[in-house]
Amino acid sequence: MVALFIVFAIEQPVEPEPTISFEQVRERTEFKELTFIALSAIRLYQFTLSGKQGDVCNFKPSCSRFAYISIKNYGPFWGILMASDRLQRCNPLAFQYAGKYNIEIILVPGEGYKIKENPADIWKYK
């Protein structure tokens, strides 16, 4: 039994560490108040106007969700810039870049075709 215990103790399988991006582990502490105000404004929009507007966004996640994640992960400065860039790209001509510029189009059940783009997809080119 002791020998068995030793064998197990020596060679315990170790689960490989998950790949965590630098942004995920970094804690943003600067501009906390501005972040709070920006995130609250987005949530307010999502709870009030967004529902009345209907499904008008060409992207998945939607522009407001994109803005929320960007500001939360990368701080208010870069987050607002990324959100502003996304809003300008969310236009009727957005789908014409399919096949170019790393654009991936997916079929979302109940919502139709959307362009898949997460904030990390943009951030890696910064």
Added chain:
Amino acid sequence: MLILLLLSYMPSLKFAEELEKQGDYYRAITEYKRYLFYNPESDSILYHVASIYAENNMYGNAIDILREIKNKDEFYKNAMGKYFYRVNFYDSCARYWSGEKIGLVYLRKGEIEKGMKLLNLKSPPELKNPYLGVTLSSILPGSGRIYAGRTGDGIFSMVTFFTSAYLTYKYYKEDNYPLTTLFGSVAGIFYGGNIFGTYISIKIYNSNKMDKYMGCVEKCLLE
């Protein structure tokens, strides 16, 4: 009884290979590592474990495994360089590679001419200058995006910026300061976002161009 139990726990390469065949890579690696514990000199298994990690895009783990290899020959250097190259650690990669492969590092680092010379490539990739795009966007919002090849986005950017800028001017003339501040802020955010977006668009464009340009060369040299 104890000996039997111990023997049953002895690692088996066949079992590891079977797990690998089934796609259970995590358990296969554990079995290979168990085998390596009893046979630490087995470099071929170390290379194999590293390749499994690499196939699953866990290049950091692959590099850690390769570091345990005793015989640091040319094959080892090529493998280490390849994994560092895959995680974009080009300086580390250059320490292991030599000859024409260094050309890949130069190309990825943006030193196109040096890379082309080493790889005997004739024509350079047609890249766009992100700083020219940023300058164009700063002067006339939207023009940088058109330069990046996104004409539709560029026109839409122009419309959004100039509309908000016009509203700012209109409310300023009417002495309506709250709305002037609101639309001024919106115009400022659109202006900044447009410059940022132009820079990113050109980076993506160049990255795609480089991938296409290097695709064949990389395949020949790295596979």
